[in-house]
Amino acid sequence: MRIWGVAQEGDYDRDDSDEGQGRKMLTVASYNVLAEFEYPQKEDRYPLLVNNILDDKADADALVLQEVTDGFLSFLLSDERVSDRYPYCSHGPPDQPGMGPLPNFLNMVVLSKVAFDWESVSFQRKHKGALVARFRHVGKWQGDEFKPVVLAVVHLSHGLTDGAVASRKGDIKRLIGYLEENYGGCPWVLAGDWNIATSKEAIQEALEKKNVSDLTVEQWKGLDTIFKDAGLVDAWEVTAEDKDGGATWDPPVNGVAVTLSGGNIWPQRYDRILVRGEDFLDVKEFNMFGQEKGHVGDAVEESFASDHWGIRAVLSIGGFGDDEKEEMEQEQEPENPLVVPAHLEKAPKALSGAGGIKACLSELNVTPGEEEAAQRREAFELLKTLLLDATTKTPAAARLQSFVVVVPVGSYALGVWTTSSDIDVCCIGPFSSNTLFSVASSSLRKAATQGVRNLRRVKANTGTMLELEVQGVRMDLQYCPAASVAQQWPNVLRLPAKDPVWSLAPQTLNKLKAIRDIDYLRRSLPDIESFRLAHRFIKTWARSRGVYSACFKGLPRSSSPSSSF
Template structure:
């Protein structure tokens, strides 16, 4: 009986097995520990990332699912017989290549060895021999991803990243048998699952793939952020499926090891607490010129700008960083000295690997930090969230964590892109509230939010955006405030601690002051604006949530265009922004129980006693001292205000339409507006319009001079921190005229 069974098994093992099923595969799966760089690229560029692990197919298509057991036995028997048990099987993938296909190219890693030198080809021959098939020529490889199309620039861009990957070298402990299975609850989606393995004779302590299948994402992870929004991401044309869940990814911080003269991964010993009473943050979009080939003509100017006194900071957030520029930047000796810590290492260093995207966010710092990537709902978009332990410590307050988030939101002024920006900011603030609720925050970067009211009105008029999108833009600004975030530029501007850029002296509409992207004065910005409406925009911002820990100090721009011998030198299409935050001592901002002074402030109401309790007596005293104006004085001021309004707004002379056609309103403010003025009070007047302050006063002055015969005189012009003011005398009444550009207020 035993003899008959043995003969039957031998007969089965000698039968040729068809290899035509795409439901199974026989492959080599590299160790997880060596696939970090590979998976970061595959996640963004490989359409099979969620379905397959990184793998090298030996035989695909493979046998039908019902033949897997028999095939496994046949292959295992042949492997045991033909492989030398004392000779380990090793794989080294150290060459990037590509396959051209109909609509794009597949980029891969392959061997430099070929033919009989390749152990991969030896394994394939043994497998096919066991299945009674002859070997056929094939290029065994590990897929990195697919280019967007068959254009050379698209293909070479991804090939360049693959060439920066560290060589993949490992011992093979087993071959993996994968089988395709449907995703539960889906009729169309599937993924490959580990069905079994074929042990190699020389496995030893080599890597052997095991369940669970780490490449199959779990939808129950606490780190996953579900997203259901859509947008047009202008940084990458690839659409992402609805409902894709993206995990928050922990990043590796690098530091410059001066002894070894290289960038190394922080082990944790470098993440020591720092104590400072002030922290300076800079943000700069360095501009990627082209996808491929990369340009380097601006690199030296960019580094010079970053190292300039006006840009130097404790923390530097960069956007649109490419592989080549980061390698150039981190090779600079002064950068290594001033910014010894970086969220990413130089891709040109053999053991580091490429940046994931074309345009990347990179954070440099003089202090050690830990960071995570909070991905948004589109590929290539996310926030880099860094944690600085003790960065805001003071002798009185003790250790305090500072959280700094670097962002580069979706660009463009369309219904889809504005909705995307809104969703991205919601995701970020939601994450920060969940994981850093009590810590102070700083959010810095290129927000790509259109601020010019002229640009927005024109877009609505041209039907480029809907009225709902205008409402969404306002909602974004409101949401920033609701999250407790304050705009550092706005604070510094109000407190007159900002340095006004050159473009602010030009004729500006509301929302253009403090612009960081000015196509009128920056040739690179004009080339990248993508519109003929070249108005200045304040795209780059630094938002702060102090949490009673610090206050905003100075704010200024850097990296503005320079004219040298009649030639404009421009490092980027954006100017950079920098702000200093100053740590508050406990006595300045908090009480002993930790609550802010504002939270503890209470008002105690008491009823007036004695003579103060009699309003009639109080009225007599105020009248006796001339505190209440007479009826004649009331009428005089009413007539005076009406005259000034008529002159300034041009309503008295229809032939002179210089100002009459410009939307303007004029209102009283101060004591006159609130009804608490006295006979000695002047009248404060505020004009609100859509033109710049410079233009308004130029035109208004002409009207006032012409009205001198009607009792209107200009006494003097005052340049105060709050802006320009004209002191006037109108028929003997002192009046102050100020102006505010605020188009939305005028429209209301």
């Protein structure tokens, strides 16, 4: 089971912010999961809610949920299929030690495939507000300034009364004002449960019962004007052919909504996704999900998971819409007759579902288990401790007062190793190679009782290397003489290539390049877990087809995640 942790500032670091320019689509989904108000809370609907969230119709880059409770979020994030699809979440599971409870009984939560940070915006009513997330690496450049895509999540007060309508109007104005002040010029996506009545019959009924005044009805009609004045378009309206439909809360169809309707049986389009594209985002598709029934607990009759349908909008990015794509394809040069064309095919059902690839790799014993991962961590830490102890006791170390760094490289450092991989280790320090390997060999021989075997010392293209076996794990140890690099570790990795610290011999730079490449990849990849999964899958496929190479994606072998590409 995944252990969720709090993101640190370094998790967002990268050298540039060009991910949005590489993306062609951004998909946003919203789902009100309907909280349980009884205590103790029942979990009967939770499996059906999770199935809806994992449905292909709900698959999104960012999924926003409303009415999330502590119990449901803990249940949701404990499902590895969910954590595999969405490695980033605005809140951690409350049942995990050190996380703590959610701020309210009813909460808004963002799950995402892309790293983001977020802030809250308070509204007039207590416990009401908006969650504003920004994707630091999905956005556009405006001159020298990067404008990130901003996602605002709302769950406005319900009710068709004078006070409720006035409150919603004030909340909407406050949110738009906040976005204008803090994120003017950025592409916006506003999603969630707006609780804005769209049924004329419901409005007329409220008038006849004197629940609302004529003035309130005029205010209600003016809400869409507020959106239009702010440059926001409704994703459903852009794509819908039937402008009278689109209800996301539909008591005539959804029996769960009937139970909670309080006599209001008119279908309403409460849930919306609004977009201000800023010439960067353009609405292309819209669909609903969560419309399949299933068994809830021991109930004989099937039921829906929530009183709301989920909604999803597909947005094209930066002029990569269908028309532009067709024009680009028409302008492409004729195919090279010497190149065999690739024809895309839909993945088998066993692999296309959430978690399917991970399950397949587990069956093939490609994905390491927790026990093996722990064994390798312990073996690496033992080797690191032995090397550091040995080098700090040398006269040269006392004289130079220098640092020694021991780091993994290759597949282990990037987290794409398999059960058949060894661990590549690089030691950086102030000594000559002969001194280091002489001291290291002596120390390692003395550690034989701890499960350390010094297999042999070999001359490789990259220099001298020790082949070791530490507690049953095979390792290759290389050394890089670079005192200035070790002294400034790890901040040195962020220094540009022109910095004097990199004025080193070509063979030394080649070894350090492996480490710098891994560091750059780890900071640049927006979804490291998906990358690792894809890498293992492609590697497994390539080996099964007899595809081998010494390099992967142009990286030198010593820095490549695998030598089988």
